[in-house]
Amino acid sequence: MPELQGLYDAVVNGDQKAAVRLTKEGLDAGVEPMELLSSYMIPAMDEVGRRFECEDYFVPELLLAARAMKGAMELIRPLLTASGAQPAGRVAIGTVKGDLHDIGKNLVASMLEGGGFDVLDLGADVAPEKFVDAVENKKVDLICLSALLTVTMPSMRTTIEALERAGVRDKVKVIVGGAPVTEQFAKDIRADGYGENANSAVALARKLVMAARAA
Amino acid sequence: MTSRERVLAAIDGQPVDRLPLMPITMMYAADLGGVSYGQYARDHRCLVEAQLRTAEAFDFDYVSAISDPAREASDLGAEVEWFDNQPPAIIESRALLSDKSALKRLQLPDPHAAGSRMGDRVSAVALLAVRAGGDKIVEGWVEGPCAMAADLRGLNTLMLDFHDDEAFVTDLFEFAVAMELAFAKAQLQAGATLIGVGDAAASLVGPRTYQRYVFPYEQKLIDGLRALGARVRLHICGNTRKIVDGMGRLGCDIVDLDFLTPMAEARAAMGGRQVLLGNLDPVRVLRDGSPAGITQALEECWKAAGPRYIVGAGCEVPRGTPEANLRAMTEFARRTV
Numbered sequence: 001m002p003e004l005q006g007l008y009d010a011v012v013n014g015d016q017k018a019a020v021r022l023t024k025e026g027l028d029a030g031v032e033p034m035e036l037l038s039s040y041m042i043p044a045m046d047e048v049g050r051r052f053e054c055e056d057y058f059v060p061e062l063l064l065a066a067r068a069m070k071g072a073m074e075l076i077r078p079l080l081t082a083s084g085a086q087p088a089g090r091v092a093i094g095t096v097k098g099d100l101h102d103i104g105k106n107l108v109a110s111m112l113e114g115g116g117f118d119v120l121d122l123g124a125d126v127a128p129e130k131f132v133d134a135v136e137n138k139k140v141d142l143i144c145l146s147a148l149l150t151v152t153m154p155s156m157r158t159t160i161e162a163l164e165r166a167g168v169r170d171k172v173k174v175i176v177g178g179a180p181v182t183e184q185f186a187k188d189i190r191a192d193g194y195g196e197n198a199n200s201a202v203a204l205a206r207k208l209v210m211a212a213r214a215a
Numbered sequence: 216m217t218s219r220e221r222v223l224a225a226i227d228g229q230p231v232d233r234l235p236l237m238p239i240t241m242m243y244a245a246d247l248g249g250v251s252y253g254q255y256a257r258d259h260r261c262l263v264e265a266q267l268r269t270a271e272a273f274d275f276d277y278v279s280a281i282s283d284p285a286r287e288a289s290d291l292g293a294e295v296e297w298f299d300n301q302p303p304a305i306i307e308s309r310a311l312l313s314d315k316s317a318l319k320r321l322q323l324p325d326p327h328a329a330g331s332r333m334g335d336r337v338s339a340v341a342l343l344a345v346r347a348g349g350d351k352i353v354e355g356w357v358e359g360p361c362a363m364a365a366d367l368r369g370l371n372t373l374m375l376d377f378h379d380d381e382a383f384v385t386d387l388f389e390f391a392v393a394m395e396l397a398f399a400k401a402q403l404q405a406g407a408t409l410i411g412v413g414d415a416a417a418s419l420v421g422p423r424t425y426q427r428y429v430f431p432y433e434q435k436l437i438d439g440l441r442a443l444g445a446r447v448r449l450h451i452c453g454n455t456r457k458i459v460d461g462m463g464r465l466g467c468d469i470v471d472l473d474f475l476t477p478m479a480e481a482r483a484a485m486g487g488r489q490v491l492l493g494n495l496d497p498v499r500v501l502r503d504g505s506p507a508g509i510t511q512a513l514e515e516c517w518k519a520a521g522p523r524y525i526v527g528a529g530c531e532v533p534r535g536t537p538e539a540n541l542r543a544m545t546e547f548a549r550r551t552v
Binding site: 014055057058059060061063064067098100101102103106123124125149150151152179180182184 | 306307308371377419421424457503533534535
């Protein structure tokens with residue numbers, strides 16, 4: 001049996017090669033993919049989030065950890081899908097139309113993935129119709145909208161209005177975030193929540209998806 | 216005192232008749248000047264008219280050629296997306312240095328080249344100097360090394376490069392510093408007194424990476440600017456709490472603070488001599504707040520900063536800020552000594 005604690009350390013330390021190698025060794029030794037994910041990788045990303053929150057880790061360390069996690073997930077995801085395992089939730093994320101600044105969105109996407117969510121990253125400068133399509137055809141539980149610029153914040157409203165027009169607004173929760181975005185703005189545009197940072201976005205995502213599933 | 220005398224006195228620690236007032240305006244100025252932001256960023260004549268009108272309307276002590284981070288990258292051949300009424304943005308998915316080996320082939324651009332975006336900024340500085348240089352400080356602008364490296368390589372990729380390829384990062388920072396010094400020299404020759412250095416990406420990297428990679432090149436740039444005779448303003452927006460001590464050791468004449476970095480913390484980290492500028496929350500306080508709230512927030516900034524202080528927001532004055540709110544900044548500066 002491989003030393004699986006090493007997988008946790010590899011993700012926390014952002015060592016992609018070690019994370020991939022240890023995941024392979026674990027799978028070869030017969031460890032369940034869900035066990036690798038829930039006992040080592042998700043706790044590792046929780047620790048990364050904790051260090052980010054207390055300003056021990058910064059963006060480079062977080063992105064390195066996310067890359068290590070992603071490398072391991074590429075091996076695990078097909079096995080999880082084949083076994084019918086349910087993700088914590090299915091999320092579509094993107095920066096809104098007109099906004100090309102995506103690093104905040106990427107941090108949140110990584111932390112959501114690290115939190116066990118199935119993340120559909122629609123990228124930057126995403127048209128409202130693409131979010132509508134994600135609800136209609138990809139069955140996402142949650143949409144995360146990001147904006148760095150005050151001038152692109154209105155695209156968040158436009159996106160929510162597009163969901164309403166398409167008749168799918170009640171099928172999905174919408175959360176918003178980004179430097180100029182405020183709790184009040186989230187309320188004004190009828191979003192379901194506002195995430196001040198990557199960690200709070202993940203906590204909010206968990207809360208909203210669990211509540212929706214319980215309803 | 217003229218505005219120019221006031222700012223220079225404040226920088227040099229001499230008595231001033233009131234606090235200098237130097238908020239960054241870009242989209243706000245374009246709106247006030249009646250031009251789209253696309254025009255503002257493309258045509259220095261639009262930028263100059265809008266800057267003059269804004270500085271006049273609110274009694275600012277300076278005018279600036281700042282507009283967007285894409286001027287240098289555009290001239291190097293990076294792909295940029297233009298918008299009618301917001302700043303142009305570099306397309307990171309097709310970054311100029313997606314392939315690292317392309318760095319060796321990059322030539323330093325001529326900041327005077329006809330039709331270039333850097334040349335347009337130099338022209339903006341020259342026209343601002345003619346129109347306002349006798350009274351107000353004319354500010355040129357360059358990208359800091361971390362921001363410039365991110366513009367060329369892609370911000371997300373650069374964050375991983377710090378770990379993956381130290382030699383590439385330092386080569387890229389060297390290139391950025393050489394280019395920005397030449398760009399700043401052209402702006403100084405055109406009549407700028409102050410050069411702003413925008414290095415927002417530095418706020419993302421944390422103290423270890425900042426000290427090891429970013430600080431030495433910021434230092435090289437700022438030393439170079441000072442050798443050219445420039446006064447230097449450092450603008451790193453975002454949360455800089457863990458790097459403010461380094462920012463304070465660079466020897467800048469003015470250090471801007473964003474609202475995420477408490478003024479008192481920065482003052483404690485940088486000592487009493489550093490001139491600090493800021494740091495109202497641009498959205499929550501300046502745009503969405505009330506004149507009374509702005510006055511109170513500025514009182515707090517000033518108290519925390521002490522006398523070596525310039526009135527401003529944490530970052531750009533947002534489009535849509537009510538006139539009365541910006542007027543509250545002006546009134547605060549006018550009556551405070």
